[in-house]
Amino acid sequence: MTQGLNEIIHAPNRLRICAYLSTLEQAEFGVLRDMLGVADSVASKQLKVLEEAGYVTLSKPKGLGRVKTWAALTTDGSRAYTEHVAALKALIEG
Known part of the structure; x- marks a missing residue:
């Protein structure tokens, strides 16, 4: 690759997750799944890859009602995403 x-962020769904999370403090799993337009299992797999790379943290805060999973971009994830976008722009600009 250039x-x-x-390569971890470059996959379309993971790139979209990073782009979305880069604008927020955190997002709920269902929102990410719906934004991607994929099944729970697909969204879960993509988030797991990002989590294993240290780019995303997943949390399940306990409270009233159903426990929801929240995702947030880590400092390393934010840096990797920014560098990836810069590389894409450089590639496009030639």
Whole structure:
């Protein structure tokens, strides 16, 4: 892959997750799944890859009602996403 491109983030669904999370403090799993337009299992797998890379943290805060999973971009994830976008822009600009 071209220098600076991140193979973990480059996959379309993971790129969309990172782009979405880069604008928020955190997002609920169902919102991410619906934004991607995929099944729970697909969204879960993509988030797991990002979590294992240290790019996303997943949490399940306890409270009233149903426990929901929340995702947030880590500092490393934010940096990797920013570098990936810069590499894409450089590639486009030639």
